[in-house]
Amino acid sequence: MVAGELVGRSPRQLMWRRFRRDRAGVVAALVVLFFFAVALLAPVISWLYGKDAYTTYGLDRPELLDPVSGYPMKPNGGIDGEFWFGIEPKLGRDVLMQLVYGIRTSLLIGLAATVLSTITGIVIGVAAGYLGGRTDYFLGRLIDLLLSFPQQLFFVAFMPVVTALFVSPEKETPTYLRVTALVLVLWLLGWMQLARLLRGQVLSLREREFIEAARVTGASPWRIIRRELLPNLGTPILVQSTLMLPMFVTAEAGLSFLGVGVVEPTPDWGRMFAKGAEFYEGDITYMFFPGVAMVVFVVAFNLLGDSVRDAMDPKTTR
């Protein structure tokens, strides 16, 4: 310690130091940041690269696609200096641009569902834990009920229902409504784990003497929640939401793969798999890039979640 200067390290600073020492975590964080940068900068990438996700280059220029089979003429899915990741069979769209914009769509939906679920989880979990009694009982049963739903099945079954709430089935559904419906469905069945976890944390924190100390000085319940409880819930909230995001992204991709998510022509990560599954016998390359990107994304996010947890709470074991 430097003489004369008494500066304490806050728990947050300690966490940051521990996190920086964890090399896997730092690499994972960089990868995750890279994905977010790609999603955010998709129009810039498109402008620099000179292609977009919608133009059917293969149909415009017949020399690119085999007229009989519809597969790219060049080997490896048509990879060359112009189309870095190749071109899509049949329609001949650019794969790189489809992937970049697909990541953008999926991440946007996943992020929106994560934010909504986290806020709902915090509100319901803290309310159940802090108020206790009857509120806790009924919120607990609601959580039980929603947790007992088979999630994937419900996503598939509920998508048309939620969409029908907004538009009549005869009319064309606008893309923003599909996205909204997806976010709603993911949110509806996504907040319970966090709520239940936070309820338990609040139950144990509520009995700590510093809460009583705040009450004895006349603090309002709102102030106790905001100033005493929430700062101590940062760790589970951050850890859960970093694990929640990849789950939502893959769930969204799964729905689009099954055909109930985002539809043509909006580019989507999950739908690329559906397309890829259609063509894999003739053109495996088309499946390759979205697949690798998805694996890297999910692994990086899970590693990041683990590292964040280790850094914030070194005592927990895996």
Next chain:
Amino acid sequence: MTRDAATGRTVEQSAGNGPPPGEPLLVAERLTKHFPIMGGFPFQRKVGAVQAVDGIDLAVHAGESFGLVGESGCGKSTTGRLLTRLLEPTAGRISYRGQDITHADRKALAPIRSEIQMIFQDPYSSLNPRQTVGAIISGPMEINRIRPPGGREARVRELLETVGLSPEHYNRFPHEFSGGQRQRIGVARALALDPRLIVADEPVSALDVSIQAQVINLLQRLRAELGIAFVFIAHDLAVVRHFSQRVAVMYLGKIVEVGDRESIYVRPRHPYTHALLSAVPDATEFLAEGAGASHVDAGYAGAGEGAGGGPAPGPGRIRLAGDVPSPIRPPSGCRFRTRCWKARDRCASEEPPLAPIPGNGPGHLTACHFPEDPTTARGEAVILDPALRGGGVAKAHGVEG
């Protein structure tokens, strides 16, 4: 202890003339707290109650220290939390300077909150780990919208100095401090509102003995300099003797004996008080044995000598058997009768009132039908614990069959 010994018996005697005059600060009458036990499915209903505190009366006067002793689970801490209104009393009445605060809500309590503060037992859980020391101590001022001259930060630094910490600790976090230092932070937080009464719930029992003395001396200094009254809850008899002018002994949710320090420690009447005092380990006994001296049965009359706890020296120890009965279904009549060597039929049928009994000094109340002699010296041991009987420790008293 040295201060007591120096001033000698005059202090004890002046304190021995009953409670100090004047209007009491805080009065509790028939104060009761029953915690419901819930059971049943799917909708829980009350199936019983833990009678944690069952009708206690006490009064705390300005500037005095009122000690509350008893073994674990006797309702001391619950009483403390009732007095600070952290818990809602089931029955009874609490008034602060004449104002009824028994069921006052948060808004109604707001003006009184700053006058009654609390110091907690566990210095590790009583400070929010995510707040700086400055935020912890200035929190009470923020909540009560107190703007001290010179600003809150200056006041916090001043308070840190008052409790013996460096003002430079302002921006540090609780995890950087030791237990004793943390407890000082807790004391500073309690002082931030300039209280008239502090309920200290076992403030030193989680600390090392060497640190205990420092914290106790700090509290004693605050009481003397700032005139703050204390309700001092502890299970350590020596600490209470050192700190409190009046002492109440609790057993299973009831006060069994209350009186000034000398009455309780030198002239106790209730068998339970005798048993408690007798259970205090006495270093002088072992020292004397080691030295081969045998003058230990000279009796224990001096107030404020030794470790302060004052067990009966010599062979006359009391060793109780069994555990405290469950507060869910306490014994009828006198609650101590199941472990008392003097219990008779009357004790089971009739609850002894907490009252002055013949032979007691003024202000000394005892709840017992068959009180002991007002002395701590005991010729014969009372050994109810079968494991210790016939062990050659002393002649077994052999009561209760």
